[in-house]
Amino acid sequence: MTSTQEAHDDVDPDIRRFVVALNHGYGQFSDFAALPLPERRAAAEVVRAPWRAGGPAMAETRDGTLAGCRARFHYPGTSRTPRSALLYVHGGGWTMFSIDTHDRLMREYAARAGVVVVGIDYSLSPEARFPVALDEVVAAYRQLRGEAAAHGIAAERIAVGGDSAGANLAVAMSLRLRALGEPLPAALLLNYGAFDPAPTPSYARYDGPAYMLTIAEMDQFWRDYAGEPATLDDPLVVPARADLTGLPPAFVTIPECDILADANRAMAERLHAAGVAVEACIYPGATHSFLEAVSVSPLSDAAFEDAARWLAAVLGHAPA
Template sequence: MTLTTEALAAHDDVDPEIRRFVVALNHGYGQFSDFAALSLPERRAAAEIVRAPWRAGGPVMAKTVTAELAGCRARFHYPQRSDTPQPALLYIHGGGWTMFSIDTHDRLMREYAARAGVVVVGIDYSLSPEVRYPVALDEIVAAYQALRDDAGDFGIAPAAIAIGGDSAGGNLAVATSLRLRDAGERPPAAMLLNYGAFDPAPTASYARYDGPAYMLTVAEMDGFWRDYAGDPATLVDPLVAPLRADLTGLPPSFLAVPECDILADANRAMAARLGSAGVPVELRLYAGATHSFLEAVSVSSLASAAFDEAARWLAATLRRALA
């Protein structure tokens, strides 16, 4: 379905600047005849094209390096040159475990690097359904361990490495922290979680915000869970659905939650469960924002404010980790 500005205007709960972003993306995908009928490789290629304008521009880095980290393509964004090791954020892109890349999320990562003054590292983990759980999680755990163990080689302070991600990336960030904790290793210094996919169970926000006007549909999300988990029985695994996990001992967490998102309720529940487990947690609910709204930063003051809030929290949390 291709939405027009007029059609979306009926959804007056969406911030007008975010609405421009949603309409533009829907129009972009509409340029491909019967997008849903394309093969998965074709859909991935189309998504890279459609999202290209939204990753352009933004902060200029002192240095950007694309390399390999634990067997995955990785990109290191350094916002300033420094002779001393810097705090860092390992960022995991979203896309329902099946789509997107460090290219689609390049501006998002540079925004965090510039605003928080930290090195941001993104990785291209293996996508589903070609591989399924736990392959992507295994790769991200290995990437975090390599980043920590060889931190000096990357100009990074090993005690001040955060992990974060959006949507499926938020899921993988929490699962990585759980895996490290359960292995007796110190988890990352912080978790930065943007509209994460934390549990497949439907909630009230599923019914309220379903449809292309809000970026992410229930049918899409259900398909993403199936592609990632494979066997439906796997969906109850707490490393697949981390809202069901014991969250004790996880790092301080910041959750950016768009109000107009089918995942909003699960994010509120994750914040509550983290708090009940004794984890310092901050939740920011952004009225009028939809899923993926941070990618609209070039046109959205709301997205820019959300970046600023998260960056202030991240910089302060990582400074404490260095102390």
């Protein structure tokens, strides 16, 4: 039995099915890791397609642009009054994935929290290294605020969130805006974020494809995004190095069986120590990317419900 097939007792059985299915999907491509990056991106879109299918139907979905990037607007219902919104920044190690791979995640948040969810396809590394993606996310947030009325959105009730690299960009965007004295998001939704490249005990404990994300992959992601090693000294690249004072209220989703678990616990603790209102939820048996398993996993379903209740409350309306 290979490591990708091994049944780990600490992983939730439904999440394990998801991980095994993805590993099998990638295994259909000859030496996936050695493929040129454009081919790996295309393969990832195919492998993840079944997991973005289904889920909540939207009253309206619009494709457009924000800050010159492809964007998608999901409206869970009709309303005559401006609504709360979530600007969602997809994960993928700054190098992979898109608003297509993350479409179901966005629709789940829209339906459950009763918010307009806006996804952005920022430029990927290593072709566009730091700070390109960060600049684009900052510009997209500014544009969304400036054009909020045209989109049926309340400018003062826009949260920003993301998973993995997307959570990193959400925090870094807030740090950039704070430094410039510009309006911050109303809230931060941080799903298993890439906040610190330093190895921790969870790195060693949960390394390997059986837990979705490997140390080697994560190290390469950081290299592709940062470029020069000295760039990792910048707190806009590594939010674990930042002063977090004054950031918006945050919800931190922490899968127990993730190499990034310790870094996410530390981020939640540092946010709390900085006086930020933070709610951190640890999900036993969950791996990195487990939210994508919502079609088969009650654990993922519960995590969406937890975040949706929090998001609706912090944005000041009842959940859907």
